[in-house]
Amino acid sequence: MAKKFAVGADIVVIDIPVGRNTKIEDVQEGRKLARDFIEIGERLGMRVECALSYGESLVGHTIGPNLEVREALAVLEGATTPNSLIQKSLSISGIALEMAGKAAYGQGFDMAADLLRSGKALEKMRQIIEIQGGDPTIKAEDIRPGEHQFVVRAPHDGYVIELNNKALVTLARLAGSPYDHGAGLDIHAKKGTRVRKGDPIFTICADREWRLERTIEVGRTLMPVLVEGMVIERVPPERWV
Incomplete structure (x- = not known):
């Protein structure tokens, strides 16, 4: 929360994975944590919503910086798998779009999916990469795991x-x-x-x-x-x- 506040965020969506072998093992505990986040957000002048997500299985198929970036970039480039990564990303993005007033309640997921399919999400990611001093032309296939x-x-x-x-x-x-x-x-x-x-x-x-x-x-x-x-x-x- 401190990092979100420090960068000036006024709308925040927090993912709370719930399930065995996660930090939050049941839904009730997840709801309590969500209420705490929302209350802290109110005190800091930020609108906060939380998404309790299924945490008993990995999202996507990778763990680790290069592997995860390669997988995410491949989805932005048009890959249709892994479905868990795509569905979770669209769901959380959809909540943010609804909170920002860009989509009507319940329509955020579809808007996020349209942004992904149209290539606008990839275009925005390339802009972010360039602003941060990276190579905006990089492709998923260019990112290599450890030898x-x-x-x-x-x-x-x-x-x-x-x-x-x-x-x-x-x-x-x-x-x-x-x-x-x-x-x-x-x-x-x-x-x-x-x-x-x-x-x-x-x-x-x-x-x-x-x-x-x-x-x-x-x-x-x-x-x-x-x-x-x-x-x-x-x-x-x-x-x-």
Whole structure:
């Protein structure tokens, strides 16, 4: 809130992810936090609304600076996936458009979708990049993840029944994110995905080899992904392929 106030924002939409393995585990707690944000906003002269969002699954397929920027820029360029990223972005943007009086109540999502489809959202992003001293002609394909990579594969046939967000974020940080821009995770199979033994589930990316090795070592104990099979558990745990 302090940062929003410092830059002179008068309309603020705050996303509050709710669910297991998030900071806010239930809707009631999320509503209480939302009321606190709204009250603080009133004291600071800012109009604040909050969106309680589903937080038990990752938004998009990536964690880490370069990976997330590449994914977001690809959507602005016209990519139709990942749907979770597109839907959440349009929903929150729609709330902001309604609060600003640009769209009637309940019509903000459609207006945001039109701005995305028309290319106006991409045009505005390029203007922002240029103002901040970046290259406004950059494309998603120009943004590269860390060169040191390790692919975590399904230990057997089945469905991905669990992706532990906290554990995945821990691995991304161990790999160097967000300070090493190329570090992070690229998720290939989200919750509910049918996989065969050996299929890639996620890739760890790092700018430094020693960070990748450390992340692999810790990941073998965290086991952030569960693939359903007939065997509930193996002791000791199965190692990554």
